Every structure is written in structure tokens, then in C-alpha cells.
Amino acid sequence: xxxxxxxxxxxxxxxxxxxxxxxxADQLGARLEAELAKNGLSWAKAAALECLAAASDPLxxxxxxxxxxxxxxxxxxxxxxxxxxxxxxxVNDPDDRRVRRAALTTSGRKACKEASRVLAAQExxxxxxxxxxxxxxxxxxLRKLLATP
Amino acid sequence: xxxxxxxxxxxxxxxxxxxxxxxxADQLGARLEAELAKNGLSWAKAAALECLAAASDPLxxxxxxxxxxxxxxxxxxxxxxxxxxxxxxxVNDPDDRRVRRAALTTSGRKACKEASRVLAAQExxxxxxxxxxxxxxxxxxLRKLLATP
DNA sequence: GAAGATTGATCGATCAATCTTC
DNA sequence: GAAGATTGATCGATCAATCTTC
Numbered sequence: 611x612x613x614x615x616x617x618x619x620x621x622x623x624x625x626x627x628x629x630x631x632x633x634x635a636d637q638l639g640a641r642l643e644a645e646l647a648k649n650g651l652s653w654a655k656a657a658a659l660e661c662l663a664a665a666s667d668p669l670x671x672x673x674x675x676x677x678x679x680x681x682x683x684x685x686x687x688x689x690x691x692x693x694x695x696x697x698x699x700x701v702n703d704p705d706d707r708r709v710r711r712a713a714l715t716t717s718g719r720k721a722c723k724e725a726s727r728v729l730a731a732q733e734x735x736x737x738x739x740x741x742x743x744x745x746x747x748x749x750x751x752l753r754k755l756l757a758t759p
Numbered sequence: 760x761x762x763x764x765x766x767x768x769x770x771x772x773x774x775x776x777x778x779x780x781x782x783x784a785d786q787l788g789a790r791l792e793a794e795l796a797k798n799g800l801s802w803a804k805a806a807a808l809e810c811l812a813a814a815s816d817p818l819x820x821x822x823x824x825x826x827x828x829x830x831x832x833x834x835x836x837x838x839x840x841x842x843x844x845x846x847x848x849x850v851n852d853p854d855d856r857r858v859r860r861a862a863l864t865t866s867g868r869k870a871c872k873e874a875s876r877v878l879a880a881q882e883x884x885x886x887x888x889x890x891x892x893x894x895x896x897x898x899x900x901l902r903k904l905l906a907t908p
Numbered sequence: 909g910a911a912g913a914t915t916g917a918t919c920g921a922t923c924a925a926t927c928t929t930c
Numbered sequence: 931g932a933a934g935a936t937t938g939a940t941c942g943a944t945c946a947a948t949c950t951t952c
Contacts, residue, residue, distance in 0.1 A: 635784030
């Protein structure tokens, strides 16, 4: 279900900060996926649904790819699966026959609310582990890493 | 090549610590994969090669799966690809005809050295971004997260 | 010709089912 | 029957090639 930890178990014991970051991300991801799976969802699906719910109008598949920072063909396949689940419907664009838009169905809107609830719960669980100060420090250090060229 | 960031770009702006951890991991992973790709390697392949190089004798595919914390069938396919690359050779176990072992070839040993070099360089690049104290703090906080049940 | 979407091949991961050997 | 490995189906991601429409 989740991507497995990419490094052997003993990697944490020595000083590999890189492995540690990845291991934590893997663990958080695995938990999130496990929770979402109870609703028949995945993170990939949930992220797409939330994009669609946040937009006022059905989004172009290209727009979805851009928001998700992924390649167009990935969205094509993801929307195939979401359509198979009955959570999304492809609709044609009246102005440009090249573009296809993804519209949430009623089930899709409901699934999205579930996903948001799960996401918020995971985030909250995380926030209970660290003090406010620790969370702030962690955020600062991670942003510093993220900002490096 | 790399797994894409799983959350929309604006996720960092709000306070999602979870997304931030994942984004940092994705970025580090992407860089590592890009470097390894120059040698025709991937992280998955490199990790397997390093396990094999660390062992004195050729490892069982099951042992490789255990070390890598992944499912056996994953290793079957990974070793297929490594064999295709000429980096690994499957050998039979003389004592138990059910088991197959993976043996490094000469190219495999060479590729592993390259991979170790790349890995060390990435780790070093990371260590230059943070002060020793920051790195220590980050490690402590991430370990705290990892330790939560 | 370029833009938008899709298709087909590949990688890396999972799970369930199967095959061989113990 | 159980253990070790493999196969086949699926998910999620990439890239290159193609199709349709602009």
C-alpha cells in the first residue's frame, strides 16, 4: 500500500539525515494511505478530488496536472480510475474541443469531504506529538532544506 | 524519475507539517535519483547492490527483501532488472533447491562503488546546509516523530 | 506547427495466486 | 502443509510517441 522505506533498517542508527527524512515521510505516508484506503481512496485520488472541490468550475486535465505537479499522462490515468470509481466525470469543453474537464460527481464530493476529514485528523495527530515550539523549529529547519538550490 | 510532490504547491504556505516533510523527502529523493541515473542506476537498484556488497556471501532473494523491507515479489523483479543490466547474477543454492541467491558481478561491484560515492556526496551536500547544531536538532525532532506509535 | 489529451512502454511498489521443493 | 520464489493484476509515477483540434 505505502511506498516502503527505501533504506535498510540500520540506516537510522548511523547518522544519515537523508534516510531519516525519507523514513519519516514514508511512515506518515503509509499511515495516511492506510486511513484513506478505508474509504476506498488513495492520496493521489484524494489530492485530485480536493483540487476539484477547491475550484469553482470543473478543471481541465492539464490544470489538474499543473496543480498536482505531475505529468499530464498521469492525470489521464488517475481520472480514468476516478471515473471508474464514479467520483469524477469527464466533460467536454464547449469552447475548445481539445480539452476535457473533470467534474466531481455527488459521490466525489462526498468522498472528498471524507478525505479532508482523514487528512485533518492525521495532521492533528502529528501536532499532538510535538510541542508548538518543536513544530515551529522543525518547520523552520525543513524549510531551510527545501530552499537549498 | 522521482516521485512527484504529492501535495499542491500552496500546501507549504499553510501550516501543513506533514506536507512539508513529504516535500523535503521528495526533493531529496529526486536529487538522489537524478544523480544515480547518470550512472544508469536508481535508488532501488543502488540499495540492493549495497546490501549485496555488504554481505560476505551472495544473499537469498528473501534476505534481500527482508533487508530492503519490501515484499519478495518486488525483489524478484528488481533482480530481473539488475540481471538485465549485468550487475547481478542469480546463482542456485547448493543446499536447498528452492532458494536463489543474488551474486554481484564485477560490473555490479563497480556500480555499487559509484552509488556509494553519489550517496555520500548527497549526504555531504545536505550537511553543508545546516549547522551541526541544527542537524542535531532536526534529527532529534524527526526521531521523535518516527517513534510515535 | 503547437497545444491538449491519450496510448504504450517502463520502473517500483503492492497483493493474491501459483509452482517447486522442503 | 509450509517455505521460497515467481507470475499476473493493479496503482502511481515517468517518458516518448501519437491523435485531435486549434
